[in-house]
Amino acid sequence: MNKARTDAWFSREIESMSDTLFRVAFSILRNYADCEDAVQSAILKAYQNLDTLKERAYFRTWAVRILKNECFALLRKQRTIVPLSEQTDVNYEMEVPDLDLNRAFDVLSPEERLTITLYYYEGYKTAEIAKLTDVSDSTVRNRLSRARAALKEQLTKRSVFDEVL
Amino acid sequence: MKSFDRRLQKDLFPKTPAAFRETVSRSIGSVCGQAAPSDNTVVRFPTTENDAKPARKKTNLFTRIGTVAVAAVLVISLLAVGTIAVLARRTTTNPAASANEQPESTGENVVVSDPTEPPKASAEPETVNTVYAATADEFLAAIAPDTEIILTRETYNLTTASDYGADGGQYYTWKAVEDGYELVLHDLDNFRLIGSENTQILTDPRDAAVIRVGNCTDITFMNFTAGHKLLPYVLCSGPVLELSDCTNTRIENCGLFGCGRVGVSASGCSGLSVVGCDIYECSNEGIDLFECRNVVIDACKLRDCGLRKLSDDVEPYGASDMVFIGECEHIIISDCDVYGNKACSVIGCAGSKDVILYGMLVYDNTLDDVISIEDAEMTVFGCEFRHSGDFLYKTSYPYTILDQFGNEIGETELREMQLERDPYAS
Missing domain, CATH: 1.10.10.10 (Winged helix-like DNA-binding domain superfamily/Winged helix DNA-binding domain)
Structure with missing residues (x-):
C-alpha cells in the first residue's frame, strides 16, 4: 500500500477515535492541556511506528495502548515537579x-x-x-x-x- | 443502585471539546501531511470488535426462586447438625420443589413471584392470544401483551424484516447500534415466544443484542436458538438476549450461541429463570447478572465460550466469567454442566449475597480459577470441579463460602467436593 493511502487510512482512523482518545487521556490526566500534549505525542508515535503494527484490525487497541503509555509517562514526569494534590485537578470550567x-x-x-x-x-x-x-x-x-x-x-x-x- | 452504572456511562465525561478535535486534526496533519479524507478516498480495512464498540453496560440474568429457597436451605443446614445424612439428601433436592413447591419445566409460564411483590389475583382467568408466525414480519406484527407467538419456520433473520430500522410497533422498536439496529421489546405483559426444535432467530449487526427486552413482565422464551449470524474472525459486542428491568422472565430450552458477547445478560431484573438452555461459543460470558434478584439457572450447559479468534495467528482472548453475578441477591445455580471453555473463572461473584451453587459439573476448561469472589456470600455444595489450578480468586474484600450446613469452607473443600445431582431435576 502506498504512503498516500496509508496516510489517508491513518487520518481517518485517528479522527474517528477522537472521543476515545479524549476520554482515555482525560481519565488518566484529568487536565485538558495535558490531554492535548499526550494525544499529540501519541499520534506522532503511532504514525512513526505504524510499520510495527502487524494487523490493522487492532489499530484502535494499539493506539489506545500508545496513548495510555504517553499519559502515564506524562504523569510520571509531573510527579517530579507538581505537588500531588494538584495532579488530578479537573478543569471544571469544562462542562461536565x-x-x-x-x-x-x-x-x-x-x-x-x-x-x-x-x-x-x-x-x-x-x-x-x-x-x-x-x-x-x-x-x-x-x-x-x-x-x-x-x-x-x-x-x-x-x-x-x-x-x- | 440500579442507575449507578448508567450514571457512570453517561455522565462521567464532558463532551469532547471542539478544540481537542482540532488538536487531533492538527496532529494528524503534522505527522502525515493531510487532514482526514472523505469516505470515498479511504481504504477500509476489515474491522473487528476492537474497532467499534459501544459502551458496554454491565448487565445480567433470569429468575424463578429466591428468598424462600435460600431460607429453606439455611434452615435445613441448621437442622443438619444431628442428622447430616438425611438432611444432606433433602438439601440437594430441586430448590423449586423443596422450597417453593413450584412445578418443574412443563412448558407453562410458571415463574416464582418476587416475594416482595403483591401476588396476582389467582382467580383471574388468563387470556392469551395465540399467533402462528412464519416470517420475521409476522412475528413482529404479533408482538403484544397477552400473546403467545409460535414460530413455525426454521430461520428468522430479524435484519430482513421489512420495517428493520424503522419506528417499529407499539411494543417493539429498532434501536440503532454501531452497525445496524437491534430489536427491543418493551412494556409487554404476559408474552410468550415459542419456537420448535430447529427454530433460529438471527441478527446480522455485531453490536446489536439479538433481542433486547426492557420493562416487561411475565415473559417466556422457549424452544429456539438465537445468535448473531456467524462470520469468521469477528467477535460480537452485543449479547444474545438482553433483559433490563423485567419481572418474571423465563428462558427455557433455548440455544444461545456466539459470537454473542454474552448468552443472557440481565440487569435490574427480578424473578428470572434460565432452564435447560445450551449457551455456547460466547466471547465474554455465558450469563451476566447485575443487580438482579430471585434468579434460578438450572440444568443449563455453558460450553465452548471464549474460543473465537480474530485471526489464525492470534490466540483467543478467552471469556471473563462463565456466570457473572454482580450486586445480586437470591441466586441459585444448579445442575449445570460447564465444559470446553476458555475463561477466567466459572463463577464471578461480587457484591452479592445468598448465592447458592449446587450440582455443578465443571470439566475440560482452561481457567485461571474456578470461583472469583469478593464482598460476597456464597453457598456451594454437591459440585465437582475438575480443575488443577487455583480454585479461588479473592481480593482483600471480605467473602464467605459455606457448605450446605453453614460451615465455612475453602479451597481444599472445594477441590474435594463431589458431584451430587438433584435426582428430581428436569
Missing part, C-alpha cells in the same frame, strides 16, 4: 455532566480511572483491558470492583454531607 460523579472519580487512582473508562465507555472486555494495560484479568476485575465501590462510597458521603449542610 455530573459534577459529583466527576469529583468522586478524582479519588480513584489513574489506573482505576482508565479501567473504568475502557470498560464502561469504550466497551472493552476485562480480558482485553488486561492485555492493553499489561495486568492480569483478575487485576482488571479487581480494579473495576474497587473503583465502583469507591465511587459509590464517595457519592454517598457527598450526599450525606450535602444533607447536613
